[in-house]
Amino acid sequence: MNRKAQAIVLFLVGGAVLRAGSTDLYLRYVKAGLRPLLLAAGVVLMAAAVATVWYERRARVADEGAVDGVGEGTREGSGEVSGEGLRESEGGHGHREPRVSWLLVLPLFALILVAPPALGSYTAMHTGTALQRPWGFPALPAGDPLPLNVADYAGRAVYDHGRSLEHRTVKITGFVALDGHGAPYLVRMALNCCAADAQPVKIGLTGRIPPVLEPDTWLQAIGTYTAKRSKDPVGGGAIPYLEVSRSRPVPAPRDPYDESWNG
């Protein structure tokens, strides 16, 4: 790949990262805290592209100015240009190193053209529930129904045997996932750094479940604690249940992942 093409790739990748970071797109892939770093990385990549074009132009102008070949000689003497030429001509002779740069267009296409969705029900049902014992069970605030996140409810239900949840109506938001038998779960993916480490926390739904549930639609379920429990067929983790009294579809939240574990 020559330097002009490299500049184009750097500029486009930088622009794509900048765009992902300045919209909510990046939240599908990485934790919210990475935003300033993403923006900075995008700016640096674009600056590198501009600098490449700028120095390339200057070198060409210097070249054209040196008609008698003296300028050519001085230019050869500068390590930057000649070393560069050496590597690129090696590339032309089957040396494989520079070719790998072509792969940088893949994340570019992924970000700009496809923009894959956040991990959803497919990953959730192929990964075991990652419920962990919470630090403690602080008293729940007042509220009826009380909004709780999936991991908080599941933690209290499994490890506190629902003691703090008795006589409370809770409101939980997550996306729908269906297992092989069509049984519905309310899931939220917990994320620590990026989607590669995202792990689901699942709550089984029972009671007045809507008759038709599409996987990956976001649902707000209002209901009460039930002692019903099951074992996740993948990984064997505990899955608590929620006795649903009513539910409604809701739009996907801004950040599709639960980042509360990040502290």
Add this chain to the structure above:
Amino acid sequence: MTTTTEAAPTGAGRRDAGDPRGGRFDSSLGLIMLLLLVVVAQGPVRRALSAPVAQSWMTVFTAVVLQALPFLVLGVLLSALIAVFVPPSFFARALPRRPAVAVPVAGVAGAVLPGCECASVPVAGALVRRGVTPAAALAFLLSAPAINPIVLTATAVAFPRQPQMVFARFVASLVVACAMGWLWQRLGRADWLRPPARPAFQGDGRGAAFWASVRHDVMHAGGFLVVGAMAAATLKAVVPASWLRGAADDPAVSVLALAVLAVLLSICSEADAFVAASLSQFSLTARLAFLVVGPMIDLKLFAMQTGTFGRGFALRFAPATFVLAVVVSTLVGAVLL
């Protein structure tokens, strides 16, 4: 270390690859054609990728690249700063003259590079080119992603009830890093370490040299990062989680299983502690192996090391690191956990 110094300009270098001449493949034109083609064909491309497996593959792939990119850029900037603004004499003064002593000093110095493993590869490459003893640079390469404060804090948060895990991770990682440094010093041969020919970045004005170094490193390490991200996404999509369940029972198998998993998953070292914490069916020693192996050698790192230090190096260095990391974490786990 003659092989690690910059390649001398030769006659072959006279040709500026920017000019398309005599039937040579013009990469700018090719790139523009490729971009146009993909934009025109985006409908079929999107349809082909709409299956759930393909979508989750794409999401993980994009996530690994996007997450690693800022740290790669940070590492590349530091590497360019070292290459252009720090004279080689600085390292000669800063590091002990005897390599055997320089190794642990460089290993401990890894603690100051905040971030994950993607940043340490270009920095270690720049150190080698700047005349630092390869043994010391390699100790830095291995220790930096594992023992910096950000990673250790994340480990402490992920294992609130086992604070000894943080200490064990620090000790085991540092021991492996230094041992690999010393091993390289005893057995390593200079001709294994063959970094791809690269420009000297000197004399042409510091601004030009700085940006040329940034561009060069991003294009190369970035390309290898993409290779690693593809491998990690494929394994995450293909390897079923149930595969792990059987491995947890046998102590020896569980250590090996989690070490292999760390290599395959290629998770950023800032996040791996949380994943390790969730693998609660495994022993603490097995999870320590996961935390020690992951930042030192995984698919993404292997690809990037190949790009920075050459294939001959990576093929020898990676298996040795893996074995040593597994052995040391087992020993440290037996003593501390």
